[in-house]
Amino acid sequence: MIRQFGLGEFVFLLEGARWTIVLSLLAFTVGGALGLAVALRRTSKWKMLRFIMAIYIQMFQGTPLLVQLFFVYFGLPLLGFKVDVWVALTIGLSLHTSAFLGEIWRGSIQAVPAGQNEAAQALGIGYVHRMVDVVLPQAFRIGLPATISFLVNLIKGTALAALLGLTELTRSGQLMANITFQPLQVYGAGSAHLFLHLPTPDLLQCTDRTASPRRAVIKNT
Numbered sequence: 001m002i003r004q005f006g007l008g009e010f011v012f013l014l015e016g017a018r019w020t021i022v023l024s025l026l027a028f029t030v031g032g033a034l035g036l037a038v039a040l041r042r043t044s045k046w047k048m049l050r051f052i053m054a055i056y057i058q059m060f061q062g063t064p065l066l067v068q069l070f071f072v073y074f075g076l077p078l079l080g081f082k083v084d085v086w087v088a089l090t091i092g093l094s095l096h097t098s099a100f101l102g103e104i105w106r107g108s109i110q111a112v113p114a115g116q117n118e119a120a121q122a123l124g125i126g127y128v129h130r131m132v133d134v135v136l137p138q139a140f141r142i143g144l145p146a147t148i149s150f151l152v153n154l155i156k157g158t159a160l161a162a163l164l165g166l167t168e169l170t171r172s173g174q175l176m177a178n179i180t181f182q183p184l185q186v187y188g189a190g191s192a193h194l195f196l197h198l199p200t201p202d203l204l205q206c207t208d209r210t211a212s213p214r215r216a217v218i219k220n221t
Contacts, residue, residue, distance in 0.1 A: 024154055034095070072095075093157070104143050
């Protein structure tokens with residue numbers, strides 16, 4: 001029986017949008033923590049460690065996200081690790097996020113004037129406190145626009161979760177389109193991705209205005 005697209009179907013799409021947001025936040029949080037570790041190792045004084053992290057980044061930046069998700073979802077069970085779709089997606093998207101954020105933040109750390117780090121080192125401040133109190137606050141401010149841009153791409157990338165069976169926004173729209181035979185109305189109502197991204201330009205402009213004076217001060221010191 002063909003159903004009409006109504007309030008119940010719209011609520012079903014909102015349920016899918018909720019899982020899209022949850023998955024994006026999980027991947028960004030876990031991937032951000034891993035990305036920070038990658039960035040710090042990419043700027044390490046140990047050449048071998050930098051080389052290993054460069055290979056790690058290239059591996060994820062040089063392969064499609066869908067291949068990475070399939071590798072985790074279908075590959076881990078072959079190694080004896082049973083994972084459900086949520087765990088597989090979280091792992092795959094988090095590793096993908098860590099590689100991109102690690103490279104973004106690596107560039108941001110290296111964009112901080114060397115004099116800042118050298119001055120802190122001359123004062124006898126240890127590596128951990130130099131990074132936490134001096135370098136990273138400036139680096140994160142510099143890399144914030146690129147980080148937000150990646151977050152937008154990550155949210156859009158969660159649509160690939162539908163291919164692994166997760167009923168997120170894209171999969172919800174597909175199911176409702178098959179039931180109602182009204183794909184235009186369904187996908188029009190399910191364009192929540194657009195509303196998730198609408199604040200991004202204003203947020204980018206705000207962060208640019210906030211970061212620019214700070215970068216000018218750093219440059220003049």
